[in-house]
Amino acid sequence: MDRKPVVIGVAGGSGSGKTSVTKAIYDSFKGHSILMIEQDYYYKDQSHLPMEERLKTNYDHPLAFDNDLLIEHIQKLLRHEAIDKPVYDYAVHTRSSEVVHVEPKDVIILEGILILEDERLRNLMDIKLYVDTDADLRIIRRLLRDIKERGRSMDSVIEQYVNVVRPMHNQFIEPTKRYADVIIPEGGHNHVAIDLMVTKIQTILEQKSFL
Numbered sequence: 001m002d003r004k005p006v007v008i009g010v011a012g013g014s015g016s017g018k019t020s021v022t023k024a025i026y027d028s029f030k031g032h033s034i035l036m037i038e039q040d041y042y043y044k045d046q047s048h049l050p051m052e053e054r055l056k057t058n059y060d061h062p063l064a065f066d067n068d069l070l071i072e073h074i075q076k077l078l079r080h081e082a083i084d085k086p087v088y089d090y091a092v093h094t095r096s097s098e099v100v101h102v103e104p105k106d107v108i109i110l111e112g113i114l115i116l117e118d119e120r121l122r123n124l125m126d127i128k129l130y131v132d133t134d135a136d137l138r139i140i141r142r143l144l145r146d147i148k149e150r151g152r153s154m155d156s157v158i159e160q161y162v163n164v165v166r167p168m169h170n171q172f173i174e175p176t177k178r179y180a181d182v183i184i185p186e187g188g189h190n191h192v193a194i195d196l197m198v199t200k201i202q203t204i205l206e207q208k209s210f211l
């Protein structure tokens with residue numbers, strides 16, 4: 001096994017449908033050698049900070065992420081070495097003590113709001129995607145998800161959206177669209193875009209097997 005894995009970056013605003021796009025690509029390769037890495041799992045460890053400090057963190061700023069560790073892990077996977085992926089707990093705003101052992105695979109999908117922001121990460125990618133969904137749909141999805149899955153109240157989601165998520169989106173996330181090879185409108189419902197991506201990944205895999 002010596003061909004270099006294919007690395008795909010999937011960026012887009014919070015609630016844009018990155019997870020659906022990633023999952024649709026992943027499912028198309030089911031049974032093949034593919035893995036997903038969520039940038040969210042690489043939020044900096046805050047276990048040393050008290051809860052009130054963790055609540056003040058700006059989770060939509062590039063500095064919130066431990067990209068050094070993420071890059072180290074991708075480089076290891078590219079060398080066909082296994083990694084111990086961190087696990088993030090949104091309810092307590094920090095890394096959990098457990099890790100997930102991940103074996104190297106032929107296709108690596110990296111997903112996250114700011115995955116295209118760091119040039120070092122972009123340089124590791126073969127394909128860069130940006131999922132482009134209107135802000136009204138994104139806030140509705142985020143509201144429903146954060147209340148159901150991340151243990152938040154409606155007031156706290158709205159307050160965070162207006163004061164942090166929206167301004168950070170405009171300042172840091174939206175501008176990364178310019179780095180995308182492909183912009184996918186409407187996330188996981190866009191079957192044409194997903195089929196095109198799957199075909200492209202297959203083509204790269206076939207080419208790489210001859211390198």
Ligand code: CTP
Pocket residue numbers: 012013014015016017018019020040043059060090093094111112113142165
């Ligand atoms: N976040 C948070 N609290 C934390 C850590 C992160 O509220 N302790 C939020 C950040 O504000 C950021 C969001 O998590 O905006 C990133 O996740 P998001 O992109 O919304 O979720 P995905 O499921 O990865 O993406 P999508 O909705 O596009 O599928």
